[in-house]
Amino acid sequence: xxxxxxxxxGLFTLAALDTAMAADGPxxxxxxxxxxxxxxxxxxxxxxxxxxxxxxxxxxKYQSASSFRNNNGKENTAFDNPKLNVVTLIxxxxxxxxxTIGGGAHLGWSLLVPLVSLDGDFGDAGAKLKxxxxxxxxxxxxxxxxxxxIVDSTGRPVFVQxxxxxxxxxxxxxxxxxxxxxxxxxxxxxxxxxxxWMPAPRWELSWRLHYLYNFKNDDPxxxxxxxxxxxxxxxxxxxxxxxxxxxxxxxxxxxxxxxINGYYFKQLSDDQVNGQRLEDxxxxxxxxxPGLFWKISEGDGFWLNTYHETQxxxxxxxxxxxxxxxxxxx
Numbered sequence: 001x002x003x004x005x006x007x008x009x010g011l012f013t014l015a016a017l018d019t020a021m022a023a024d025g026p027x028x029x030x031x032x033x034x035x036x037x038x039x040x041x042x043x044x045x046x047x048x049x050x051x052x053x054x055x056x057x058x059x060x061k062y063q064s065a066s067s068f069r070n071n072n073g074k075e076n077t078a079f080d081n082p083k084l085n086v087v088t089l090i091x092x093x094x095x096x097x098x099x100t101i102g103g104g105a106h107l108g109w110s111l112l113v114p115l116v117s118l119d120g121d122f123g124d125a126g127a128k129l130k131x132x133x134x135x136x137x138x139x140x141x142x143x144x145x146x147x148x149x150i151v152d153s154t155g156r157p158v159f160v161q162x163x164x165x166x167x168x169x170x171x172x173x174x175x176x177x178x179x180x181x182x183x184x185x186x187x188x189x190x191x192x193x194x195x196x197w198m199p200a201p202r203w204e205l206s207w208r209l210h211y212l213y214n215f216k217n218d219d220p221x222x223x224x225x226x227x228x229x230x231x232x233x234x235x236x237x238x239x240x241x242x243x244x245x246x247x248x249x250x251x252x253x254x255x256x257x258x259x260i261n262g263y264y265f266k267q268l269s270d271d272q273v274n275g276q277r278l279e280d281x282x283x284x285x286x287x288x289x290p291g292l293f294w295k296i297s298e299g300d301g302f303w304l305n306t307y308h309e310t311q312x313x314x315x316x317x318x319x320x321x322x323x324x325x326x327x328x329x330x
Contacts, residue, residue, distance in 0.1 A: 031220075031236045031271035033283060033315075034184040036114060036138040036168050037212060038192075040307050040321065041090075043247040043261035044293040046206040047160040047196030049146045050329040051299050052098035052106060059090040061323040065316040071280040073313050080126030084180075084316055087117040088137070096146050104148035110164065112140040116172075116182040130223040131180040135173030138183050140190070142166035161195040176221045186217040186237075202251040207244055214238040228273045239269040239282060247291070255295040261305050262288035267314075284313040287321065299329025 041059060049055070063086045068076040096108035114137035122128040144164040149157035168190055172183020194208040220236045227233070243266065249259025267282035287307040294302045303325040309318045 031238050031273065031278060031281060032184065033212070033238050033241060033267070034138060034168050034186075034188050034214065035116065035172065035182060036112075036140055036184070037188075037190065037243075038208070038210065038245065039243065039265055039285070040245060040261065040263040040287050040305060041323065041325075042194070042206075042208055042245050043291055043303060043305050044206055044249045044257055044259060045196050045204060045301075046194045046208050046245065046247065047162060048149075049094070049096055049106075049108075049162065050327060052096045054330045055094045055096075055299070055327060056330070057090075057092040057094070057325065057327045059088070059092070059323060059325050061088045061090075061321065062086070063088075063318045063321040065318045067317045067319075069312040069315065069317050071282075071314055073311065078127040079122060081123035082126075083121045084131075085117075085119045088114055090114045094144075096144075100148070106146045106148070108144045108146055110140075110142060110144055110166070114138070114172075114182075118180050118182070120180055128223075129179035130177070132173055132175050132178045132182060135182045136171065138168050138170060138172040140166050140168050142190075156198070156201065158198050159195065161193065163193050164191060166190040166192065174221065176219055177223055178221055179223050181221055184214075184217065185219055185221070187215045189213045202257075204249055204257070206247045208246075210243050210245075212241040212243075214240070229276065231274060234274050237272040239267045239271050241265065241267045241283070249291075249293060257293045257295075259291060260288065261291040262286070262307065281314060283315045284311060285309050285315060285317075286311040287318070289321075299327075301327045 065084045068079055068082055070076045090112055092112045094110040096106045100106055116137045117134045118131035120129055120131040142165045144162060146162045149160040152158050168188040170183055170185050174181045174183035174185045190212050192208055192210045196204055196206040198204045216235045216237045218235045220233050245263045247261040249257040251257045265285045271278040271281040287309045289306040289308050291305040305323045307321040
């Protein structure tokens, strides 16, 4: 089955905000990773694609966070009883050519259109962040290469993979006076490699390795703009990042598999404000939980994935996330 992105908000630079509030000083500007990155949006049998031709996937994801973590992974004291609920519906259209090149490679493309609802509540005391309610998220599109499965002597698939070169485009709803937006107001390059290995009948291991490079945002958003090192904030740039989605499952009965799915995200470089490095700004998170996959037919499938997050730094901590995903081949 073809699989791709699900919205997971990489929210803010929070460590310095915690320190500034404790010192009764102004907080630094916030810098976020793009909203439209694929943390946990894909899981079982990720290396496979649907039949050649046009395929449609629908993702419905709910995330609930009740704490924000600083650079030390501790609860940020700047907030009083925060709550953030995010509901995302993604419509994905993918196409793979039935023709092959280079002995088993199919050229294709993918287009993802997200709709995102943000609902934040930050209590009566402490810092408050304004959300942008409901709107279109950043569209992701790009070419892909899907490889035919490698089979053993019995004809059983043992390995299959795909590479993609996605671009996240600044098409989402964006308000420079809001802290939480559907759009990131900048382009991002997001290539990935997805693969599935089946070491034995009824067993599979899948993974997807991502790299993320973000360009500058020349119109940073904030409900309470503050200077940085005595200068107005002219631009921000989220740091480079990498992450992996991983999953393992066992087919308990024909066409029904259950297992564990997860993701690990790590920011590799600091955020920047006005071209200057913002210290202690790197995000990190590990999410893991149970899930299942039902192969409805050769071209249709259904996934249920759940996640609980830990090892969270400089971002909101999702207490719970659940995603329903459906794939249909035309």
